[in-house]
Amino acid sequence: MGDYVWFHDVSWHASYAVYFFIIGIVAGLSFLSYGSWITPALRPLREKAAYGSIALLALGSLLLIADLSQPLRFLNILNPAYLHFTSPLAWGSLNIVAFGVVSVLYILALVKRDESARTKLLATAAALLALGLPVYTGYDLTVHQSRPVWNTPIMPVLFVALAIASGSAVGSLLAAGNEAARRVLHQYLLWSTAAVGVILISILGTTNYGGAAEELTFIILTTGTMGLIFVGIGILAGTAAPVALLLAPFGKQQGGLIVASVLVLVGSAALRYALLMGPQQLQTLY
């Protein structure tokens, strides 16, 4: 006691976690809209998923811009004279813009009820660019090698799995009543949520066996309020419980799928918050 510790502020606040959550759903819905071209059972979701994706992209982009301390300078990041390609944020901003442009073209084709190969090509391009959204957000954390948990290379993979899980959850809510779509989405939700669980176990294991910073971050993530959010809501209620539910007979029914979807959405929001904020706590004491 009697030490003089200077508390530093965290770099990224909770609004960034909300952005992660929204952009994950954007990507997941885009995957579903593309999936409707491959899997006929998902056809009823094609337009709904595409419209939802673009609406949430607009919301997410506004959140991202509002999170800047100089919001009007967001154009700097698109200025070729300023763009710095060693930063994942630079790639991410280009990815978001390209995804937005392709999504608008895709939606215009859907509005015209154009079901040609050209529209399918646009859906494919949108889905590929959508894959870049969780990859870049995960990579955005991974490049910060001085932060435990963030620095694990599996972070972009976790964000892709979370995007598929949360997208499938929203898709399940949108497809309520459609038996064929429900069966497909049940499988998507089950396997993507299980993948999230496996990746989280891997991250927790390697973090607990890491150095002093990793060990302390593990303590922060698994105890107190952050432990309640990460372990309680994120892992137990938002990952383990929906997987168990989806494996049970009730999970295959409409009611069970809806409950599992809501749990996955709440859990994935909690996980993103904890994964963003938890590993920053220790650094604020250094």
Place this chain on the structure above:
Amino acid sequence: MSEELRVSPIETRGVAGKKRYAMVVDTRRCIGCMACQVACKAEYDTPLGVNRTWVPYKVVGKYPAVKKQFLPRLCNHCDDPPCVRNCPVEATFKVEDGGFVLQRYERCIGCRSCMAACPYNARFMLPSHRTYTPITNVVDKCTFCFHRVTQNLVPACVQTCIGRSRVFGDLNDPASEVSYLVATNATQVLRPEQGTKPHVFYIGADRNATEFGRDAYRKPDVMELERAAFKNHFKI
């Protein structure tokens, strides 16, 4: 550092014809007067709640044999700075001749990527209101007093250090005092495992001060209460 260890083209230590400024902090001479912190505040009008340089301390030992371990902190002006790599608009850059890591205020978008990338917490966000300067809402940091050094002056914190704990100079000049100190003393840098090649060298730094604090072992909720009180006090 030998030339063979240079892994990035951005590194300028040991490059002939270029300056590579560095600071040596002899912690054995630091008396914890905080004059460096005050001099820096006076030089830059740094707002309340944030600092370009700060002097945390740990109380070590067992009563009655206790003492304070000071560890003056500032931007390490790394030879391979992760903040520069992570800035999406090149608002943060490294001056090739001198090694200063500086900030272009007019270009910074305030995404805080550089703050997240810095292992030393050397960067901070300026508040939205300041009394004497319009530079607000952008990330700021220690500049190694670029404006003074280019006028053949030493940084304000070095100028004011009454114990001569802080020494500043060109590490690429074998005749400089910092070169002599680094060559003849066992020195430490903060978090060397990060590969940033910091250019603030410590003499006599204690691991109680350089490692992650034991405060982190305390219950997070207690830590959060203290942090909330701190933030409330400084209105940040």
